[in-house]
Amino acid sequence: MKQRMETPICDFVREYVEKDPLRLHMPGHKGFGETEAFDLTEVAGADSLYEAAGIIKKSEEYASQLFGAHTFYSTEGSSLCVRAMLALCKQTALQRGVKNPWILAGRNAHKSFLSGAMLLDLEVRWLWPTGADYLSCPVTEQDLEAALSSAEEKPVAVYLTNPDYLGNLPSLAPLANICHKHGVLLAVDNAHGAYLKFLTPSLHPIDQGADLCCDSAHKTLPVLTGGAYLHLAKRHRELASCAKEMLALFGSTSPSYLILQSLDRVNALLSENYREQLADFLALAEKTKCRLQKNGFVFTGQEPLKFTVKTKYYGYTGNEVADFLAKRGIVSEFADPDHLLLMLTPQIGKEGLARLEAALLSLPKREKIHSVPPKLSAPPVRMMPKEAFFAPKVSCPVEEAVGRVLSSVLLSCPPAVPVLVCGEEVTESALAVFRYYGVTRLWVVKES
Ligand SMILES: Cc1ncc(COP(=O)(O)O)c(C=O)c1O
Structure with a gap:
């Protein structure tokens, strides 16, 4: 019988609720309502997410044991962790004396990556998929080796989404080796793969050599929406010492205690018979x-x-x-x-x-449909993403957007990944893709 991990956050909140105090602190519901009783703020003893020294620290240590990494909680999903990973990459580059840090990323990156890179002024160069299906972005060892060895100044990190939204799960270990050979970090968006740690053998990115990684606990583990992990490989003590700072850079000062309890509770489940x-x-x-x-x-x-x-x-x-x-x-x-x-x-x-x-x-089988998604070719980059995003913009029908510059980072679903990135030109090839997925309007940079 395995030792069930303790749940210090849940225990603290339960005891607090049992004492039934008069709550003259936030939140305003004061504990009244169906789900509100267990929703707390940083009262004495409740610790503080970004300066954890008590029950949250303890709970994160349990999660770290489970994942074999330096593990930190997010109550704002992987979106927050992705931005924190990028901030850590940028810091690493600056500390190495790199003047213009850049990151090499699989094109199927989530929009939190795009907004994070934009906010941090981190230049992105793309690894484009070789196949027709750009929802996935299979990166071969040859592609990665070629991209890294031909780069005059190396990127600070390679950023891959693994698993991708469609469930493709290529092996990361050889890619991690290539990155490390070139002195480049491997950062992995594992939003869809928290559970991969609990397969035998583990297919978790950290176990395959990734340096930084995020998991949306809420996507595949029994955790409330918003619960996520930022993991740093055990060898990265220094990065780990800055992780909280980088999470706090983008995170709310009011993290959800309901989500923290959910993350805390799942440690017990994962340690037992999950x-x-x-x-x-x-x-x-x-x-x-x-x-x-x-x-x-x-x-x-x-x-x-x-x-x-x-x-x-x-x-x-x-x-x-x-x-x-x-x-x-x-x-x-x-x-x-x-x-x-x-x-x-x-x-x-x-x-x-x-x-x-x-x-x-019970669905009757019909004749196969032969149509395939239009192929997307790499568009010209006309402006830096930040420049395009903050420029005066107009919304227009996709047909009228051709030849103009995209001015939005929100565009994505469907398809699940961005067709174009802010600052890129809306091409005929992109138009065909937008039509295919039923996207009818776009924000483009206003022409003077
Ligand atoms: C690949 C990928 N990365 C990151 C995210 C963001 O995760 P979260 O919703 O936990 O912020 C998502 C969300 O769907 C995603 O699909």
Whole structure:
């Protein structure tokens, strides 16, 4: 029987609630309401997220033990951790005396990466995907080696999204080796892969050599929305000593204690029998997937907790299958013309899998749809992202945006990753992509 980790944050808050004090401190609900009682602020003994020295520090130490890293909590998702990772990269570059730090990033980066790099004035150069599907950005060892060895001044870091939104999960270890050979950090957006640590063997980025990494605990572990981790590899003590500063740079001064308790509570679960629970569930999920495959469903991606269905092989768009499931009370994570993305966790159990399987099998198979997404070619960069973002802007129909400069970082979903980045020219090739995904309007830089 494994030793269940303690939950210092949950214990403190529970005792506080039991004492039933008159709360003459924030938040304004004073503990009244269905979920409010356990929502606290930094009262004496509750510690402080960005200057943790008590119960939060203890809880983060437990998380660090679980992940084998220097692990820090975020109550503002991986979005906050991504920005903190970039700030740490920028600091590293400046401390190494680099005048113009830059980062080499897989093009399928989340918008928090774009906004973070923009706010930090960190130049980004892209690794473009070689295949047609730009939702994924498979980076081969050859591509990475070529990009790093040809760079006169090396980037401070390579930034990869792994797993990607579709559940592709290439091996990071060889890429980490290449980065380290060139003296470059590997930073990984593992927003979708907190649970990878608990596979046997672990497929977590930190275990594959990444230097910095973030996980949205809330995406794949039983944690409240917003709960996330910033991890730094054990060898990076100095970076770890600055992590809180960098999180605080972008984070709210009022972190959610509900989310902190959720992160704290999950330590206990993860330390106990989660690994076994996950393995049992994955065996069932794999069998479900095999039966669906036998009935004509085609999947992509290797991430075991994600079913990414390539629905056109079954004769439907992803959106049509998502609607079909929604009518049967099953709500998908994401759908676009080509994909249906279903995120599973052991929490849905055998029953959830059976319900999903029955619903999908009740969908009549049709003729395969042959259309594919338009190919996107790299657009000209006309302005620095920050310059374009803060320039006077107008919103216009996509057709009228061709030849103009994009002035937004928010554009992304669908597809799940940015088609264009702020400062890039809206090209005919991008127009075709926007049309395909039903994007009708864009913010562009106002022409004088
Ligand atoms: C790949 C990727 N990175 C980062 C994020 C941001 O994560 P969070 O929602 O936890 O802030 C997301 C969110 O969907 C994501 O898909």
